[in-house]
Amino acid sequence: MxxxxxxxxxxxTQTGLDSPYHSLNPRTQESxxxxxxxxxxxxxxxxxxxxxxxxxxxxxxxxxxxxxxxxxxxxxxxxxxxxxxxxxxxxxxxxxxxxxxxxxxxxxxxxxxxxxxxxxxxxxxxxxxxxxxxxxxxxxxxxxPWSTGDCLSLLTQLEGHQKVVSGIALPSGSDKLYTGSKDETVRVWDCQSGQCTSVINLGSEIGCMLSEGPWIFVGLPNVVKAWNTQTATDLSLNGPVGQVYTLAVGNDMLFAGSQDGTILVWKFNAAAHCFEPAASLKGHTLAVVTLVVGANRLYSGSMDHSIRVWSLETLQCIQTLTEHTSVVMSVLCWDQFLLSCSLDKTIKVWFTAQSGKLEVTYTHNEEYGVLTLCGTHDSEAKPVLLCSCNNNSVHVYDLPSFSKRGKIFAKQEVRSIQIGPGGLFFTGDGAGKVRVWKWLAETTAAS
Structure with missing residues (x-):
């Protein structure tokens, strides 16, 4: 029931014996x-x-x-x-x-x-x-409460977006927080007051955001917008086909995963202060929804259920991982491992075997599909995994044990997690809410 x-x-008058829940059977009871x-x-x-x-x-x-x-x-x-x-x-x-x-x-x-x-x-x-x-x-x-466990606390909630928050960015040297949403706007927040200082209407759904140094990159349908918060440079990088779902930076290159399964690459030209097209990586048969750079490799996860491993030196695919049985939603590099999550309700941990190929060394099962992963350190500098699930919650795990530390709850699914300075991190959910969290120091009992 x-x-x-x-x-x-x-x-x-509606709660008598005729109620379907409170009924008396005349064969077994007397009244x-x-x-x-x-x-x-x-x-x-x-x-x-x-x-x-x-x-x-x-x-x-x-x-x-x-x-x-x-x-x-x-x-x-x-x-x-x-x-x-x-x-x-x-x-x-x-x-x-x-x-x-x-x-x-x-x-x-x-x-x-x-x-x-x-x-x-x-x-x-x-x-x-x-x-x-x-x-x-x-x-x-x-x-x-919005969370369980004693390892973190909610500092404040930023309201203004009308749809799912699809990106959060903290450019270095800036006192502003940037958030993007499928409501077609980027909101700029003052980090001291928590107030929204400006709203930028881009006219298209924002698929992702990324900050690297003073640069902010915004993935839109058929284009990537690039802003420099120090020089006020505003660039449009054309070439993607369909929505840009994910962005990554490595070796002075910008990578964008698009709806048609292609990964576009731009090389930064410092002299001209611009991004020049460098390559187009093909192999995925459906949209690329997650990218991460680590260990001189680019890892891409796709709706085609696969993860492709690319060499940053040659930009060639050197391995394809097919152990997931549904959309690969997020990939993360931690230490010498690769972590991946999927709507197949699993988190897989990959390690490079003696053959030089990545193999699954551990599979963690979740009750619901997993949407995004984010790695960070708590107040004691211990590695922690934030795992957003398809039931409007974020699970907090210690690494590598996967022992549960607590949970964060939201009104709708959490699509974006961004690490900030000083033990802060940010979550953006499907209701348009951005919440600011802080890691708490562990309390030790007096001896």
């Missing part, structure tokens, strides 16, 4: 109804089932036929004992008032095995809390 987060309060003025009293004989909704802390049924306590009732009900207290399921006027008004406070703990019962949380963000309308407070079964 699927239970919704919050069941709307229903009128008392008598005594009418005393306007009061309806239900007496049940021998019912041993504890109310599932009461255990969750959100039963709002009047005359509930199920137990609102953990201990079973006495073996027999009748005589003076039955007259000395209301039958189970009876609600007095005070209890009815508390049901009508969730903020009603009372010292009474009727129907509860202690008023301070701890509610077991489920690892799901409370949608009512997100909207600012959850009345359950600490008793809500769903999460009310």
């Amino acid at each position: 699927i239970i919704s987060e919050h069941r709307p309060f229903q009128s008392l 008598t109804m005594d009418v005393e003025g306007n009061k309806r009293v239900y007496q049940r004989l021998g019912h041993q089932k504890v109310c599932f909704y009461w255990r969750a802390g959100n039963c709002n049924r009047f005359s509930c036929p199920y137990l609102h306590r953990e201990l079973p009732p006495p073996q027999s009900i009748g005589g003076d004992a039955a007259k000395s207290k209301p039958p189970h399921g009876f609600a007095d006027d005070q209890h009815l008032t508390s049901r009508r008004n969730p903020n009603f406070s009372s010292s009474s703990t009727w129907g509860r095995a202690g008023g301070d019962r701890v509610v077991k949380k489920t690892e799901k963000l409370c949608s009512y809390w997100v909207q600012g309308s959850c009345n359950y407070g600490d008793k809500c079964r769903f999460l009310h």
Whole structure:
């Protein structure tokens, strides 16, 4: 049975015995109804089932036929004992008032095995809390913070984008944060105040962003925009076919993965202060959605389920990895390893074997498809992997153990993660929200 987060309060006339959840089977149970003025009293004989909704802390049924306590009732009900207290399921006027008004406070703990019962949380963000309308407070079964674990804290939230945040950039020497979105805008944020200082409308969906030194690169359909934040240089790099989904820089070259499966390469000309076309790498049969440079190699992941390894010296493909069974969403270089994630619900760790070829040395399974990977170090300089999954959460893992440190939750999927200075990092989600996080120092118990 699927239970919704919050069941709307229903009128008392809709919560009688005709309810599909609270029904009495005349073959197995007996019930008598005594009418005393306007009061309806239900007496049940021998019912041993504890109310599932009461255990969750959100039963709002009047005359509930199920137990609102953990201990079973006495073996027999009748005589003076039955007259000395209301039958189970009876609600007095005070209890009815508390049901009508969730903020009603009372010292009474009727129907509860202690008023301070701890509610077991489920690892799901409370949608009512997100909207600012959850009345359950600490008793809500769903999460009310944006993260779990004690390793990080949320500093602030930047709002303004109307669609998914597809890129975050922090150019060196600048006190500004740049964010791009599929709402066709780039927003510029002041790092001191957190205020948006300007909005640049590009007229097309932004597929990705990258900063390298003072340069900011923006991937758009059929073009890459290049801005220099120090010299105010504005360049357009033509050549891509379709949306540019990913960008990477290495060996003074700029790489762009496009929708038609081609990787375009530009070489930076320092004398002319421009980017000149250098090569076009072909081999993928579908869109290239992720690129990373490391160990004198370029690694490309594609919708064709493969990863291609390219030599930065010759710009030739030297190996094709085909172990993933769905779209390769992100690739990451860490130490001597390559990490890749996919919508096939796995993260694969690759290591160079004696043959010189990359082979899978470990596969980490996730419950949902994996969207993006980001490597960083925590406040103790320990390597950490941020892993965004297709269930609106980011898992925080220690490396290389993959032991879980915590989770970050969002209203929609997190598509962009960017590391900042001083233990900061940024996440951008499908709702257009950019959140700023900071790693916390580990606390040690006093000896």
